[in-house]
Amino acid sequence: MSKGLPKRSEDYSGWYNELVKKADLAENSAVKGCMVIKPYGFAIWEKMQQQLDQMFKETGHENAYFPLFVPKNLFEAEEKNAEGFAKECAVVTHYRLKNDPETKGKLIVDPEAKLEEELVVRPTSEAVIWNTYKNWIQSYRDLPILVNQWANVVRWEMRTRIFLRTAEFLWQEGHTAHATRQEAMDETTQMLDIYAQFAEEYMGVSVVQGIKTENERFAGAEETFCIEAMMQDGKALQAGTSHFLGQNFAKAFDVKFSNSEGKLDHVWGTSWGVSTRLMGALIMAHSDDDGLILPPKLAPIQVVIVPIFKGEEQLDIINEKVSEFIPLLKEQGISVKYDNRTTHKPGWKFAQYEMKGVPIRLAIGPKDLENGTIEMARRDTKEKQTISFEEISSIIPSLLDEMQDSIYQKSLNFRMDNSTKIDDYEEFKKQIEKGGFVYAHWDGSGETEEKIKTETKATIRCIPIDGENEEGKCIYTGKPSSKRVIFAKAY
RNA sequence: CGGGGUGUAGCGCAGUCCGGUUAGCGUACCUGGUUUGGGACCAGGGGGUCGCAAGUUCGAAUCUUGCCUCCCCGACCA
Numbered sequence: 001m002s003k004g005l006p007k008r009s010e011d012y013s014g015w016y017n018e019l020v021k022k023a024d025l026a027e028n029s030a031v032k033g034c035m036v037i038k039p040y041g042f043a044i045w046e047k048m049q050q051q052l053d054q055m056f057k058e059t060g061h062e063n064a065y066f067p068l069f070v071p072k073n074l075f076e077a078e079e080k081n082a083e084g085f086a087k088e089c090a091v092v093t094h095y096r097l098k099n100d101p102e103t104k105g106k107l108i109v110d111p112e113a114k115l116e117e118e119l120v121v122r123p124t125s126e127a128v129i130w131n132t133y134k135n136w137i138q139s140y141r142d143l144p145i146l147v148n149q150w151a152n153v154v155r156w157e158m159r160t161r162i163f164l165r166t167a168e169f170l171w172q173e174g175h176t177a178h179a180t181r182q183e184a185m186d187e188t189t190q191m192l193d194i195y196a197q198f199a200e201e202y203m204g205v206s207v208v209q210g211i212k213t214e215n216e217r218f219a220g221a222e223e224t225f226c227i228e229a230m231m232q233d234g235k236a237l238q239a240g241t242s243h244f245l246g247q248n249f250a251k252a253f254d255v256k257f258s259n260s261e262g263k264l265d266h267v268w269g270t271s272w273g274v275s276t277r278l279m280g281a282l283i284m285a286h287s288d289d290d291g292l293i294l295p296p297k298l299a300p301i302q303v304v305i306v307p308i309f310k311g312e313e314q315l316d317i318i319n320e321k322v323s324e325f326i327p328l329l330k331e332q333g334i335s336v337k338y339d340n341r342t343t344h345k346p347g348w349k350f351a352q353y354e355m356k357g358v359p360i361r362l363a364i365g366p367k368d369l370e371n372g373t374i375e376m377a378r379r380d381t382k383e384k385q386t387i388s389f390e391e392i393s394s395i396i397p398s399l400l401d402e403m404q405d406s407i408y409q410k411s412l413n414f415r416m417d418n419s420t421k422i423d424d425y426e427e428f429k430k431q432i433e434k435g436g437f438v439y440a441h442w443d444g445s446g447e448t449e450e451k452i453k454t455e456t457k458a459t460i461r462c463i464p465i466d467g468e469n470e471e472g473k474c475i476y477t478g479k480p481s482s483k484r485v486i487f488a489k490a491y
Numbered sequence: 492c493g494g495g496g497u498g499u500a501g502c503g504c505a506g507u508c509c510g511g512u513u514a515g516c517g518u519a520c521c522u523g524g525u526u527u528g529g530g531a532c533c534a535g536g537g538g539g540u541c542g543c544a545a546g547u548u549c550g551a552a553u554c555u556u557g558c559c560u561c562c563c564c565g566a567c568c569a
Contacts, residue, residue, distance in 0.1 A: 014562090032561090158492070310526085347529040348530045352530085354529095
């Protein structure tokens, strides 16, 4: 492994690509557009999953699993949804291979094994799930249905990037069905809140909650809510979406129920998801030129201990000393790794664990044994301090909390510092070039949105939910507007 | 999908233009020794279908054709 990363300031995307590899998170596979998530990267994803899963269950959701394949006739049932995804679908057309009669040892697709009904590899599961819900729902007593699935999906993207946009990715998709519009809308916003809470409290990433414009809305939804995060290069990253589906899918799949008055009505739906893209957000939001910076709550290893020693006798003494306080940390639910391998030098280990973003490093050597101390270094600020053995079990947990908070504050400050209100189009163009979120007035038309996008590459990330109503003029057309929206270049 | 670049040991690269000894270098790896408070040093060693396939040639990493990967730019991207 070669040393060092490209500098963020010189080559941001090169920095990201190298970091993903050097921190052992993931790598490109032999399959076009598909990644291999390596154990260390997957451990972070598992921590995210566990936390999200818990939050879903606390709000009454259950996990289930639906098929990977969607028969084409089901897929096309909801027209807008089908149209929106059609261009990026992988399609199974045959079910058998056979030996190539012309070249020994090669296989060909057996032309006689053509499927009568092609199967679409799910780019999202609304179709197959709503087709199933049809059988599950007869009465208002069957509602609500609150189901989530953890799955993989495939979207045949033209241009891929590890974690941010891959042809196959892992995600969760919640699909709920409700008796009333209000209840479905409440579900939609509840899940958006959960995503925002997860991003901020666990990932330490500050986000804006908002509503997508019609152009950016999920195909088949009546309204799409999202959380938008800002990366260190000032670009936006959509970190999660929650869709109010109205009765669109219920109508497309004929999902009706009798209400308490005995009248038939279509059910109301929502769907919501976050994906392995969150890994990309986590990496890009916090890390520096020395490697990954992980928020303690999602770090697979929270504390690493590195012994510094000459000879086996010294190592034995350190081993013994360390074994005294490791249980005190583990008791408190802290994950600790003691790396007393003799195959690598301390300096090498320091650099490695910095690359991998381990929040706290403890180093203990002969000097410390003499003084009854240990050197404690925090990854985010690189600060080191010497503490006594007695203090370890009390200082570490509070430092982890402090780091979690400080990482979030830094992200929040960064977003604030790079958010500007602008009312002049020329100035707008300059600011978009610089990066960050630009709050500007917009006349509400898709046409204007499209023109601004063509001229500046900026898209409307969202109409912020907590934005104040404020009279103004559209930055492009000068037409009246009642609220600012967020423009930014996005991943 | 269009334009550009790229593919040679685990990783990073040179060699390719102008075909010709045994395909090199750094790093990583293995062995031995000295080391160990920020990516150690010395000596020795192993590892290659030169992206894949076909062709030209006495001879191909090098030339030709086709295919594929990854990266950058564009289009596309709930």
